[in-house]
């Protein structure tokens with residue numbers, strides 16, 4: 119989508135100046151996915167394809183409910199199914215709607231080298247602006263949730279936009295609108311937290327001691343949150359990271375290395391210049407030529423004396 | 426190719442063509458790499474048409490560079506082996522930098538500084554090649570884990586900065602020591618140049634009656 123809200127950025131990839139963000143009177147939004155209410159019908163997955171005009175390639179059936187088997191450039195949200203046997207021996211079917219978490223501190227944006235290819239709006243949504251994307255795949259390395267996918271057709275990176283185009287004109291995301299059980303809610307982040315609190319209390323009453331909200335503080339919180347029955351073990355839900363954080367390697371690469379490298383290069387260039395004006399050029403003199411000529415003649419004389 | 430009378434061949438035509446292919450690739454790699462490394466350089470992507478073009482070209486330039494550098498390596502490694510003269514030369518580095526080369530112990534075809542440039546590149550470029558392949562999204566994006574690619578991209582940028590630092594030294598030395606550019610552009614140096622900067626190389630050529638660049642390569646690369 120076009121960047122409808124370009125005066126509204128609070129973060130912009132590969133940009134040293136923080137955007138002025140002149141229209142920042144917006145509420146922070148959030149999508150709340152109540153895993154305990156999801157029936158795995160994939161209506162949200164279809165709605166996403168429909169609204170965003172995505173038709174991912176048909177894949178082989180590989181014996182699991184996941185279809186396709188992973189996120190891809192044309193599948194921005196994917197229902198993941200995990201079978202879990204709890205301590206009492208009950209089988210639980212943990213179904214999670216996977217997709218971009220819209221991190222408050224987005225690793226993808228931190229890693230991206232192309233100015234304005236990834237932006238974050240004042241409402242918290244993290245959006246990929248395709249026309250600026252160069253297809254390097256750095257966002258893939260930056261993301262703690264393994265979300266962005268690079269298209270083999272146009273070499274641009276794709277992921278869930280949180281329907282920024284719909285939200286920008288006051289609509290809820292397509293998945294939220296479609297969900298038949300009300301498992302996906304959308305609103306201000308505060309409201310969503312309140313709502314999650316009520317749901318979690320209910321779940322605890324029903325015996326899920328560890329029910330809780332997934333809003334990981336390591337990435338500053340997320341604008342897509344989950345209500346989990348087992349919030350103590352997020353990884354049960356098809357590998358949802360227990361403690362998602364931007365890799366320290368990415369931190370070093372995009373942090374200390376950049377200024378250090380610039381300083382090093384500038385120092386080398388300036389040193390060379392200073393040396394050149396202090397010491398002057400290193401020129402071969404007529405005396406050098408004379409010495410060389412003398413040695414060559416001496417060698418020739420010796421040579422002819424031998425033969 | 427013919428050289429002016431009374432001069433010494435420093436670099437054969439093959440070496441020179443090989444060197445400038447390598448140099449062109451390196452410069453383009455540096456420009457495109459820096460554009461992706463730091464936002465202050467991103468405007469350099471315009472030199473390549475667009476960011477997408479730059480991203481696509483960079484690894485191919487890298488592949489060309491590594492093949493081309495292999496050619497230089499084969500031609501130069503023997504004359505870059507470290508020996509006792511290099512230790513003596515390195516000890517007089519202050520005099521070298523102070524432009525008092527007359528007082529510096531004589532060396533062969535390459536001095537210790539040039540050898541450090543050579544072996545530095547010979548070490549870093551293969552590292553850049555391997556890590557570059559690992560982060561080549563189009564072909565190898567799915568070949569390794571994301572964690573591996575994080576390590577690779579960090580090493581690639583570190584290595585690139587190291588290589589560029591070496592390259593700055595290399596280019597500055599070539600500008601500073603007058604006659605070096607001509608040696609790589611047109612292939613020849615004056616006897617005085619050879620005597621001043623690489624006396625043992627000069628003396629070996631004189632003793633064997635070789636026109637250069639090396640006594641043993643005379644037959645192979647004989648050009649005048």
Ligand code: HEM
Nearest residue numbers: 454458459461462480483484487553554557560561582585
């Ligand atoms: C030898 C073979 C090389 C290969 C296969 C290679 C490949 C790559 C690839 C795939 C990328 C990611 C961006 C893209 O997809 O275009 C990259 C980035 C980069 N390359 Fe290379 N490259 C090579 C050599 C070099 C050299 C010689 C330099 C400079 C001295 C260099 C400097 C850089 C820099 C600075 C980056 C950006 C790293 C960052 O974003 O921090 N590369 N390279």
Ligand code: SF4
Nearest residue numbers: 230251252254255257
């Ligand atoms: S692939 Fe595109 S969005 Fe991802 S880091 Fe590269 S330029 Fe940015």
Ligand code: SF4
Nearest residue numbers: 218219221225226261
């Ligand atoms: S989940 Fe990944 S792609 Fe989405 S905002 Fe966070 S870092 Fe970026």
